[in-house]
Amino acid sequence: MAEIAQDFRIAVRQLRRSPGFTTTAVLTLALGIGANTAIFSALNAMLLKLLPVRDPQQLYTVLLVNGGTQPPNTSGTGYGNTSFSYPVFQALRQRSDVFADLIAHIPLGSGKIAVRFGNTPAERPGEEVSGNYFSGLGVPIALGSGLTEAQEREHSQTAVISYRFWQEAFARDPSVIGRTLYIKSVPFTIIGVTAPSFSGVSHSGVVDFWIPLQTNPQLNAWGSPPSDVARLGSPKWWDIPLLARLRPSILPDQAQRILQPTFWQSASEGIGQLDPKRWPAHLGFEPLRGIPGAQDRYRTPLKIMMALVGLILLIACTNVALLFIARNTVRQREFAVRMALGARADRVFRQLLTESFLLVGAGAALGWTLAIAATRALAAWASIDAGLAPDWRVLLFTLALASLSAFLFGMIPMRGTMRISLEQELKNNNQNMSSSRGRVRNGNAAMALQIAMCLTLLVASSLALRSLLNYQRQDLGMQADSLLVFDVNPQNIPTDAQALLFYPRLLGGIQAIPGVQAVSLVRHRPGSGWLESQGLTLDGVVPRDPSGSRAGVYNNDVGPGYFQTMGIPLLQGREIAASDRPDTPRVALVNEEFVKRFLPNGALGHRIDDHPGYEIIGVIKDSKYKRVAEDASPTVYYPLAQRGMTGQLTVEVRAGASPTALLPQIQRATRTLDPNMPLQKPMTQAAQFEESYLTPRLFSRLAVGFGLLAAFLVATGIYGTLAYRVQRRKSEIGVRMAFGASRSSISRMVLRESLWLTLSGFITGLPLCFAVTRLLRTQLYRLDAIDPISFLAAASITILVVFCAALVPARKAASVNPMDALRSE
Secondary structure, three states: OHHHHHHHHHHHHHHHHOHHHHHHHHHHHHHHHHHHHHHHHHHHHHHHOOOOOOOHHHEEEEEEEOOOOOOOOOEEOOOHHHEEOHHHHHHHHOOOOOEEEEEEEEEOOOOOEEEEEOOEEEEEOEEEEOOOHHHHHOOOEEEEOOOOHHHHHHOOOEEEEOHHHHHHHHOOOHHHOOOEEEEOOEEEEEEEEEOOOOOOOOOOOOOOEEEEOOOOHHHOHHHOOOOOOOOOOOOOEEOEEEEEEEOOOOOHHHHHHHHHHHHHHHHHOOOOOOOOOOOOOEEEEEEOOOOOOHHHHHHHHHHHHHHHHHHHHHHHHHHHHHHHHHHHHHOHHHHHHHHHOOOOHHHHHHHHHHHHHHHHHHHHHHHHHHHHHHHHHHHHHHOOOOOOOOOHHHHHHHHHHHHHHHHHHHHOOHHHHHOOOHHHHHHOOOOOHHHHHHHHHHHHHHHHHHHHHHHHHHHHHHHHHHHHHHHHOOOOOOOOOOEEEEEEOOOOOOOHHHHHHHHHHHHHHHHOOOOEEEEEEEOOOOOOOOOEEEOOOEOOEOOEOOOOOEOOEEEEEEOOOHHHHHOOOEEEEOOOOOOOOOOOOOEEEEEHHHHHHHOOOOOOOOEEOOOOOEEEEEEEOOOOOOOOOOOOOOEEEEEHHHHOOOOOEEEEEEEOOOHHHHHHHHHHHHHHHOOOOOOEEEEEHHHHHHHOOHHHHHHHHHHHHHHHHHHHHHHHHHHHHHHHHHHHOHHHHHHHHHOOOOHHHHHHHHHHHHHHHHHHHHHHHHHHHHHHHHHHHHHOOOOOOOOHHHHHHHHHHHHHHHHHHHHHHHHHHHOOOHHHHHHHO
16 A cells, blocks of 8 residues: 555646647547547437336337337327327226236327416427326435326326426425416316426426316327317327336337237227237337437437447547557656665556556546536537436446557557666666567557547548538528417317417507518428328329328418418419308319429329318419428328318518518417417427438537548547657757758658658548448438548548648757757767
8 A cells, every 4th residue: 555655646746747748648638538428428328228217227218119100090299110009008908917017108288388387488398198107117205295096087287397397497496385386277276296316208308397187178198289178188189208117027029929819809899800910919028218209319319429439539548548658768767776775667567557546547537527517518509408418327437438548558668668678777867779679660550540539520521521511502492581380279268260360450459569580380380390191082083102002192281471471482373362161162272293293294283182072273382391411202282271270380471681680579469369479389380300311410510520530639649649759869860960961851751651641640540430431321311421522621631730730840859950950878
């Protein structure tokens, strides 16, 4: 212990004597470890992290496997193969021999919904859940109580709120228990507050409140419009996500086999006998980890990011290794003196290992701080409300990286230390030429490897950036920049007759605001990813796609003047007008793609469907519907007034100047009509379409950041190594200049070395580049992975980085005074 303490004190003194070396090594390691920790933190939070509940390893998401989505002749909402009908839920929850608990949790909207507490309207994400939600998951309750199965049976108007909601809206007031929360204008009594660690289990991220399953049509699942009959309980609606806590003795495969008869019988209830050949579905169970919905969205990008950020760490470690080699080469005489005085070689090695652990420990501590800041920025960039804060698993990952790095850096000088020639080191102040050449060769190999990894990261950055530019340059088919979009859902308008009176007043009030050029309505917000599709008949004939199947056609309901407001050109006929009302002949517009596919000889006058059917009165230019990265699809636009105007609608406002600057005035105009109606998710229409490629945009930003970080680290590494070499070769340079070498030739000599290093790095890096581009194929949009422009840009930047890094040492070599150099020799 005394020797270890002595090693520690000597190591601290040695590092304090070399502040430049210490600072550079710590910062380099901090950047490498911090970047790796930040990305691993995101991967952990989104894909690996268990819920903060009781026995989270026993929780599973229930899936439909091998059947697509819901059965034939039914309708579904939600996230594809994770939604079930109410009869299926009721039948499965009776199987206590398989489930310890089966839990339903249904989002009340596709995002946030309208709520009010006191006189403050707001929008918050919420779910209706089965009564065993909190007890089955084992969610800790900080205040009050959770929901019960009795409250589910009675569909009671009680609510549990999240700790975040309690903190932000109620300032953690304990008297919140018993207060009223209005959800879509329906009053609910707050009975509990969850612990800070729990934020829900939802595809949309955090959840702020939970209520028992409801039969009130006003609270239909997924924000569906109110109807005469509630969807809950209907066998034809598959819209209930399920969570299962299996019994400890039951494995997922066993559960699937045992439950299949029960599932098949309950799935057929109310819709007739199902054909296994047409719908060969069975249950599946996926472990509940990370953020639900993030598996498909983020798994591949995060794995690619881990590979790229691993290269960053390797570059950082190579940099520090070069620093250690240079520093320990200078200290060879010091080591020889110590060993001549009786120190064992292993004791000297242990001293160096102590120094490396101190350096890496400081780098890891700083890297952890950088990682916390980086994960916060990452959560903001990715619009992830659940948070990506590092946890113990991330801390262990960081410590493992640091320990491995420290051990490797300690091993670097081991061979040289063990083989020191005391006689030669003490006799001569200069280094042995053979060992010097060996160190130069090792240094060249390390720098060539750095250049190879830098080239690889810059190729990835170039590809990601060019792919992002392809997204941004896509023609949306509309003028989206000056459009303001927001959703409204008036709760005091239960009928279409009332809606026909309400919305003209709302739009008229907005139109009267200075700066508003046009305003209109649409059922599904463009660019949001949500759509309706339908099978239809055209003049009594079912249109077919090229495979012979019934063609699916997108459709949307729009208000008067919608296409003029959106800036979508009208090619033929007329727009939907205010005169297109429920008591007038039914009409529709179609897009160019619809005409090309089904009516190449002209569309006007043809009829869609029968009894009563819709007459095509206009053709409009193709525009993006769900997202930027989609091809044109046949689309039909119907008048809102003829299809129903209750429920949530989207308002599109064209502004003359800054669209978002109109929000306060629009909010005042809406509150005069309905003080309980917030403007939901207001943004520009361009920003809405940008959200449709949020993951590629985040991927591109990170890839570019990694490329720049790699270039910086490589530049510092090459600069430091070449500067050290120039210093070591000062006598040689003096001799060369004494024999007539010009300063320009000395500069060219140093630059020529860097050029050969660059060439070696390119030869080493090209196979690595091709390997990485294979990984990137799935993340590129309208771009070949072997894109010559991206490769040329990456190579040019790499050459520029190496040239700039070598320029200062070259100038320093050219400025050597021959007399001073020879005198020191």
